[in-house]
Amino acid sequence: MELLINLTVNGLATGMLIFLLASGLTLIFGLMSVLNFAHGGLFAWGAYSGVWFYTLSGSFVIGIIGAIITGIILGFITEKLIITPVYGNHVQQILITLGFMLVLTELLKVVWGPNQMAAKVPSYLAGSWEFGDVLIIKYRLFIIIVGFLVFGVFQYMLQKTKIGLIVRAGVMDKDMVQALGINIKRVFLYVFMAGSALAALSGVLMAPYSGVIYAEMGFEFAILAFIVVVIGGMGSFPGSLFAAILVGLAGSYMAYYVPALSLAVNMMLMAIVLIFRPQGLFTAKG
Amino acid sequence: MEPIIRTENLTIRFGGHTAVSHVNFEMPPRHLKSIIGPNGAGKTTFFNLLSGELRPTEGDVFFKGESMASLSAVARTRKGLGRSFQITNVFPNLTVLENVRLAVQSKEKIRYQMVRHFLHYKQLIEEAEKLIALVLLDGKEHAIASQLSHGEKRKLEIAMLLALDTEVLLLDEPTAGMSLEEVPAILDVIRKIKQTGEKTILLIEHKMDMILDLSDSIMVLFNGKLLADGSPQEIMDNETVQNAYLGGLYDENLAES
Numbered sequence: 001m002e003l004l005i006n007l008t009v010n011g012l013a014t015g016m017l018i019f020l021l022a023s024g025l026t027l028i029f030g031l032m033s034v035l036n037f038a039h040g041g042l043f044a045w046g047a048y049s050g051v052w053f054y055t056l057s058g059s060f061v062i063g064i065i066g067a068i069i070t071g072i073i074l075g076f077i078t079e080k081l082i083i084t085p086v087y088g089n090h091v092q093q094i095l096i097t098l099g100f101m102l103v104l105t106e107l108l109k110v111v112w113g114p115n116q117m118a119a120k121v122p123s124y125l126a127g128s129w130e131f132g133d134v135l136i137i138k139y140r141l142f143i144i145i146v147g148f149l150v151f152g153v154f155q156y157m158l159q160k161t162k163i164g165l166i167v168r169a170g171v172m173d174k175d176m177v178q179a180l181g182i183n184i185k186r187v188f189l190y191v192f193m194a195g196s197a198l199a200a201l202s203g204v205l206m207a208p209y210s211g212v213i214y215a216e217m218g219f220e221f222a223i224l225a226f227i228v229v230v231i232g233g234m235g236s237f238p239g240s241l242f243a244a245i246l247v248g249l250a251g252s253y254m255a256y257y258v259p260a261l262s263l264a265v266n267m268m269l270m271a272i273v274l275i276f277r278p279q280g281l282f283t284a285k286g
Numbered sequence: 287m288e289p290i291i292r293t294e295n296l297t298i299r300f301g302g303h304t305a306v307s308h309v310n311f312e313m314p315p316r317h318l319k320s321i322i323g324p325n326g327a328g329k330t331t332f333f334n335l336l337s338g339e340l341r342p343t344e345g346d347v348f349f350k351g352e353s354m355a356s357l358s359a360v361a362r363t364r365k366g367l368g369r370s371f372q373i374t375n376v377f378p379n380l381t382v383l384e385n386v387r388l389a390v391q392s393k394e395k396i397r398y399q400m401v402r403h404f405l406h407y408k409q410l411i412e413e414a415e416k417l418i419a420l421v422l423l424d425g426k427e428h429a430i431a432s433q434l435s436h437g438e439k440r441k442l443e444i445a446m447l448l449a450l451d452t453e454v455l456l457l458d459e460p461t462a463g464m465s466l467e468e469v470p471a472i473l474d475v476i477r478k479i480k481q482t483g484e485k486t487i488l489l490i491e492h493k494m495d496m497i498l499d500l501s502d503s504i505m506v507l508f509n510g511k512l513l514a515d516g517s518p519q520e521i522m523d524n525e526t527v528q529n530a531y532l533g534g535l536y537d538e539n540l541a542e543s
Contacts (some may be wrong), residue, residue, distance in 0.1 A: 166391075
């Protein structure tokens with residue numbers, strides 16, 4: 001029982017990190033059908049800049065804020081410089097964002113050097129709580145809470161605000177939103193910046209979780225995020241939360257019970273969804 | 287009275303085919319004009335030229351005396367020249383109220399206030415509810431658009447067009463694909479809009495009884511050309527129109543229903 005709870009908490013924490021990465025990706029794809037393979041690069045930049053701010057200031061909170069600001073700025077630059085010229089052309093999007101992903105990764109090495117960097121859990125989040133026999137690692141619980149908070153805030157924005165209504169409508173039919181006279185490119189820029197901020201947040205939270213950060217970490221995690229977007233349904237925000245938790249838990253259980261399958265299980269999940277429900281579990285399009 | 291909308295020599299060619307050919311027409315404000323003509327006569331193309339969806343090969347559209355040649359469709363909507371959506375264009379997963387609210391708020395610029403809870407914007411919701419009542423959809427505010435009947439969707443669409451608050455309303459076959467029972471309701475909606483006395487309405491329709499009932503004037507398009515333009519009585523009495531087309535229209539209507 002204790003083991004099961006630990007595996008679950010572990011899976012949930014990983015799931016939340018994937019969710020933070022995937023939720024931006026799914027909105028970016030859903031709203032403008034832009035395939036952004038550079039998303040993982042923003043994740044790695046969030047991790048590096050966050051750890052840098054954290055080390056410099058000694059405060060993890062400042063590290064998180066620094067990472068989010070870095071994400072917003074990089075998101076702005078990426079959208080203006082890389083995405084805008086290739087609207088509506090998927091092949092060009094894949095090529096240029098993959099290229100930009102490599103550039104972002106190499107730039108990390110230029111700025112912070114080619115070696116791995118260590119990241120520590122801040123003292124007040126280190127250690128664990130004991131509930132009877134069960135030990136819960138504080139930092140994992142922290143990630144889970146942050147994940148649910150972010151979900152709550154974004155869900156509120158999507159459901160209850162004017163810009164949220166535009167985003168939801170845009171995911172269904174962006175041409176019609178444009179026909180109504182709404183400047184959807186502006187809205188998309190904001191969504192892209194918010195998505196990049198979430199990717200950076202995911203990166204900085206990941207850093208103390210895994211203990212080390214390295215320039216290529218974006219590649220590994222972005223693949224999981226893409227799997228989540230496919231499973232959850234492109235453009236569905238709740239879908240990305242559900243699918244991320246599913247992928248996180250599946251990875252966590254499999255790593256313990258059937259280690260040989262732990263990497264394959266996500267691909268299998270995606271294959272099953274693609275066979276039986278190719279539009280994803282939660283579809284935004286009606 | 288100065289015409290609110292006027293075209294001069296309006297022409298568009300697609301390759302060798304001239305879809306709209308040298309159309310000169312004008313209409314006074316707060317007037318309801320129907321456009322009739324057989325399928326392929328260029329009615330929808332004509333609408334799209336007015337709204338800015340298509341650019342003319344020759345000629346120009348004037349709104350309140352101002353040339354629209356350099357203005358995009360969105361810019362024209364801002365000026366008050368309406369849009370037309372021929373297919374049922376509502377957001378399927380949003381509620382009726384959300385659909386109309388989106389159209390109402392589309393008049394605003396995107397600013398940071400956009401993140402406040404929408405309940406802070408009472409007048410936004412009140413305006414949306416007023417429009418929903420005007421198109422006789424009250425009581426359905428919280429229904430999901432995809433679950434509405436076809437007729438109700440068209441009403442919702444008209445509410446969204448009204449929300450854009452343009453002086454000119456372009457209605458492209460509002461009864462298309464509707465069952466016979468649903469038609470009178472749309473008729474009522476258009477009549478109610480007309481009675482507000484605020485809108486200039488251009489209507490493309492096939493249903494002759496509806497056109498005769500509503501229109502102040504009728505223009506006939508045939509092969510992209512303006513065949514006739516006049517009061518309903520004049521059009522009915524016009525021999526050229528009868529010969530060229532009216533007989534055919536009735537047959538076509540029978541074939542459709």
